[in-house]
Structure formats: structure tokens, C-alpha cells
Amino acid sequence: MPKFKTKKRLSKKKRESNLIYDRKNGILLKETICGEGSMKFVYRTKLGKAIGYTVLKRRFFTRLCTASHYTRFSRRKIQKFVNRYNINMDEALRPMEDYRSFNDFFTRQLKEGARQIDLSPQVLISPADSKCIAYPIQDGMVFSVKGIKYSLGELVRDQNVAEEYRDGICLVFRLAPTDYHRFCSVDRGVQSSVREIKGHWNTVNTHYAPKKVHATNYRQVCTIRSENFGLITEIDVGAMMVGKIIQHKPMGGILEKGEEKGYFEFGGSTVVLLFKRDRVALADDILQYSALGIECIVRMGESIGRKH
Secondary structure (H helix, E strand, C coil): CCCCCCCCCCCHHHHCCCEEEECCCCEEEECCCCCHHHHHHHHHCHHHHHHHHHHHCCHHHHHHHHHHHHCHHHHHHHHHHHHHHCCCCCCECCCHHHCCCHHHHHCCCECCCCCCCCCCCCEEECCCCEEEEEEEEECCEEECCCCCEEEHHHHHCCCHHHHHCCCCEEEEEEECCCCCCEEECCCCEEECCCEEECCECCCCCCCCCCCCHHHHECEEEEEEEECCCEEEEEEEECCCCCCCEEECCCCCEEECCCCEEEEECCCCEEEEEEECCCCEEECHHHHHHHHCCCEEEECCCCEEEEEC
16 A cells, blocks of 8 residues: 655645645645635535535536526636636637637637647556545545545445455545546546446535545446556546536446546536555655645646556
8 A cells, every 4th residue: 555654744724725736846836716715605604504505515506507607608708717717728629719608618628739648558647637636545444634534335335345445545636627627548448337326516625625525426436447557446526516527438438548538517526546455656746745635736647656
């Protein structure tokens, strides 16, 4: 099992101040959170929690709030969103004026070569532009640095999985609304059919999400019998304001490394990957900052570890 150890120590104030690690530049940054004011109200106030736990986490609320994003009138939001969050439109396959709606823009494709996929068989790649953190799996339980734990049985609704991934590793890739929302296969292999698990639609933001959010939100589960990393279980988690999770191969099939596997419609979302023991040797910086409870910024296709 990977060793989550580090010589560094952060104060409680720093651990709770939206810090993320920029791997490219080797620095800690404070994350700009989309809609943070609303999140503080919903998840940090008594009134907000009362509303959130009775109304906002429901599927109908997400459908109601995202309905306008599919209309042509929502196009006016695109320019404002691009400017506010510094979206690089030079990477986009289509110019801004070509998008029919805000959701059409949100699920945009990128130009060929905009993401460099490391195709080395020994390299484990990130499935998405996201913030990555690793958690150890012990006795069928996922343990986070915040002291929150939940069973793999809860996560995938399959008690046999707990034994399958004993002493393995759980990788969580959190996509913020400002991230590119398409995700790829991390290795060549055979994908099973996709299974839906009904659940809530809470935020998945690390700093505001309810406990056990990955085990209680709506999610889609499949397994991938990969060529280089053994059996992988993938859990694609829905979130507040996520319209839909689109899978390109819902009935299963052959996947190539770096092949687009699906995408999330509007909202923040999460990809969770489970690996068996001694299959993956994660990059040192991801192990180090995961031990501190700090996510690392990763891009689709970049190396995050190697075959053990």
C-alpha cells in the first residue's frame, strides 16, 4: 500500500483555506471557487443546511436550475464566464460564437493536441483536468485525512469490492465548474457496462461537501480490466447543478488509453478510481500533498504515477 508520509506540516488554518498544489510551478495556490458565496450559505449556515438537506440536494432542483443552460438565451453567459474564470478559448475546437447554448459551451471539445496524452504503458495518467487527491484503502474502508471514512460497499453498493481492493488505493479527481469536463480512459482495457446508483446531488467541492459525499451522491460505476494496472473500478459522481453524466460506451467495450470515455454536463463533478494493492506507484508530490489533505492540480493525460 502507498505510504502517505511527509516531512511538511501545515497549520489548521492553512489546511482549511482552499489551498491546492500547482504541480507545474511547484507552488501552493488558493483556489477560486465558483459560487463560493452560495456554498457558504448552504453548507455553513443553519438556514442554508436546512434548505440544502431538504430541497437543494434533490434531483428536481438540479434539473430546474440547469434547464435554462440548454436554451439559446443562455449564450449570453458564455463571455462572462470565460472572462471571469480565464478560460483558454484558444484550446477550444469551435469559436465562442458557434455554441448554441451555455451547456453546449460547457461540454466543449478541445483541438487535437490540446492535451498531451502520455502513452507510455508504464505511466498512469490523469483521466481529467481536475484536482487530484489519493486516499488509502484499509480493511475495505476509504480513509481521508479529515478523519472521514466510508466503506467501499457504500461507495459502489457491492460488498465483494471491499475484499477485491484490500490495502489498495482510491484516487479522487474533482472537476470544478471551470475545468474542461470531458474525461478519458487511463489505460487500454475492457470496460464493463455502466451501472447507475441513485443518490443526492450535493456539491463535491472538498471544502464544502457533506461527509461521505462520494458514497451518497448519484453515481455511475463500471470496471476496467486494464492491460497495465489490473482491475480498476471507476465511479463517476454527479454533483449539484450537474445536468447529466454522458457515457460513450454505457454497455461496455474496448477502451484505448487516452480515449474519451464520457463527459459531465454543467456543474462540478468527480471521477473516482480504485486500484488493487501494489498496482500503482503514485508520484511523490501527489502522495505528499494527499497526506496533508491538499489536492494537486492535474490535466488530462499527464503522468500521475507508474506501474508498480
